[in-house]
Amino acid sequence: MERAINNAAEGTAEELLEFIGDIYEASYHPEHWKVVITELCRRLNAKSGGIHVEDYHQKTRYMMACYGLPKVAELSYRLGMAKYDPIYQIQSLRPIGRAGLVCRHDEARLAHPLYYRLIAKPNDLGYVAAISFFNDDHWHVGIGVHRSFKAEPFGKRELQLLDQLAPHFQRALLIQRQLHLQESRAQTLQYALSKVMLGTVIIDRDNRIRYCNDLATLLLDTHPALVQTPQGFKAHYPEDDLKLQEMLLRLRETPGLDPWPQDQAIGLRHPERSHPLTVIGVPCHEAPHSQFGPAEPGLVVLYLSDPGASFNASEEQLIQTFGLTRKEAGIAIALTNGLDLKEISNQKGVSLATVRTQLKGIFHKLGVNKQQDIIRILLGSGIGNSPH
Known part of the structure; x- marks a missing residue:
């Protein structure tokens, strides 16, 4: 039995490399963590397991992925039961990247009778091995794997495998976190721009539109004082158009000039309208790497407002x-x-x-x-x- 467990934990070098590849794939395909935890439990001959995350900034606690656990266990974790789980607390005190057998049912029965009666026994969690990948001011992330009361405890080789995989889990989780933060920043900005109380347009040095919220689209479609041409924006009156092009030129001046160009405001008139279209231009020093495109010089934000609407x-x-x-x-x-x-x-x-x-x-x-x-x-x- 022990030999079969050791063989499962080791596998071939090629299989281990393939599994490490799965870990990195999950960093940019989060749904793949389910595959990772399932395969990890197979390699460790574990009946169940989960990747837990406690995000201190977001004040959330959840299972990133789990295998073999009932839904009620996952839900109770999300609702905060882990905070009172002695096994979770024991794991949080262990060195980062070092796996250990953190619970045996015979010891838990005496040391933590409530946990034993309410969690361990009903879910057949006889032995628990765990490892933390991060535990800092930002988050606590780790893995817990379980064996039945009737099984053998996790051995040295299974724990060594977790230690060996720890750096790969850490890198993959950091990659995922950075991708998530970048995506969240882009989505937040995109949402804010879509809801801002002015028409908002971002244009590049070649006068191509990188972003245009709904209100700006409406104003460009309906207000004749400003039209979009293949060469860029054009005002109805030549004198207004000269002001518009000069404003764009000033906003795109080379950084370092003294003074650095600040926001500009002009009114664009049309004979059919009693109120001019207000256009405020702002130099966009940085742009998120999102649908607006990568950050580059020459980006300008135009805020449009029609007082007569x-x-x-x-x-x-x-x-x-x-x-x-x-x-x-x-x-x-x-x-x-x-x-x-x-x-x-x-x-x-x-x-x-x-x-x-x-x-x-x-x-x-x-x-x-x-x-x-x-x-x-x-x-x-x-x-x-x-x-x-």
Whole structure:
């Protein structure tokens, strides 16, 4: 029996290299961690196991992947039971990258009777071997593997295999963490730009659009003061276009000039509009490596705003976009079009107290606490904005 276990733990050199390849593949395909923990349990002749993560910054605790564990065990871990698990605490005190047999059922029965009765025995966790890969201010990540009460304890060779694999797990987890942070930063910026209360466009040195949020797309499609041509943006009036091109040139000046060009603002006119289109230009020194493309010199952010735009959204649009009720949507539209609460009460034929109650519902769903913020969000959302 022991020999069979040792052979499973060792495998051939080629098989071990293939398994290490699986570990690195999981760094950029997180769903592959399931394959890794399953194969690791097979190699260690373990009945079950899991890769646990406790992220101190995000204040989350979860199983990155597990094998052979009931769903209730995974759920209880996510809900914080691991904090009170003595085995988890024992593992957290061990040296990083050093595997050990952290629990035997015969010892746990006496030393940790509650754990033994509520966790170990019902889940047949007779022996637990564990290793921590990280345990610092950012996170605690490790692996725990289990054998049945009826099995033999994990031996020296199984623990040595975990030690041998530790550097590869550490590198793969760091790669995954960096990829996740980079993706999160890009997604956060993308989401913020998509929701910013101005039309937002990022253009490169060749005047190609790298990013354009929904409101900017609407303004470019409907406001004739600024049009997009194969050569770049062009204003309707020649004198306005000269100001626009000069502004872009200043914003793209070589870094190091004194003074470094700051943001610029101009108004672009059109005879059919009573209000000029406001364009604010900002030099973009850095850009995330995302759909905007890699960081490079010459990137400029243009913020577009049409003071003369009217708000003609339907209640259905606000219901679908913001999750408002029909009555809340009606109040939000009335507010945005300049009515006060008393006027809305008279218009809707309901009491002022009812309007205020529904207003609180709008505050909650939009995450604001002022009427002005409701107006700002709706006007900036791009919904219902139409040209005169």
